[in-house]
Amino acid sequence: MLQQTQVSRVIPKYHEFMNAFPTLKDLAEADTRSLLQVWSGLGYNRRALWLREAAQQLVELGEFPQNVEELRKLKGLGPYTSRSILIFAFNQDLVTIDTNIRRVLIANGYATEEMSETELQDVAEHLLPKGRSCDWHNALMDLGATVQTARTTRIAPTSSQPRFERSSRQLRGAIVRVLTFTDTLSLNELVSQLDIECSNPNEVREALGQLVSEGLVACTDNGEYTIPEC
């Protein structure tokens, strides 16, 4: 949930999500419709499917991995999240670099904006106070999120995104939102129910094709659209 999404926005959704799917088994067996209903508002809907897939992998595994290599095999867990789990849950002496920590390292002269991810990790490993990894990373992230922000430091993030308003991403999000609260819709019915402007059928058709390929939307036998069962 926290991947590219503000903590303040995640916190209420996290509680809602844990209430809806209290155990890994509940999440692993969740149907796509209720999963996306609870996820609605967080964005990047693919992450919801990936998180469920990770839950399915963990149920299959039967135990919770406690090393980076095994965690990286879970869908949606990259270098940041896999290390974060080991740091924040188990206080392991590892480092992880998020947008905040990267900015703090640069702002205080320990790194440069040009450094690669592995170079930043090398720098961070020299600074890590062993045995206090959990507190250390919380401190660095809070410092970056509240004091040495992107705005105050004028340090640009590594990745930027195009406009969201009137984008195809906005259209896809609107489509998923409509379908999660409706059973099945034809293309025309879908277009008429979208709550955003600028939605000509061609754009909607293209967006639907992409959503289908991602597994977020399914096409029925008679050419209508719906949220897939699983």
Add this chain to the structure above:
DNA sequence: ATCCAGACTA
């Protein structure tokens, strides 16, 4: 108008 506790696929 920018950016947010990134990761996936090509």
Add this chain to the structure above:
DNA sequence: TAGTCAGGAT
């Protein structure tokens, strides 16, 4: 390495 993934806050 580059392009793509959603939506809200400021």
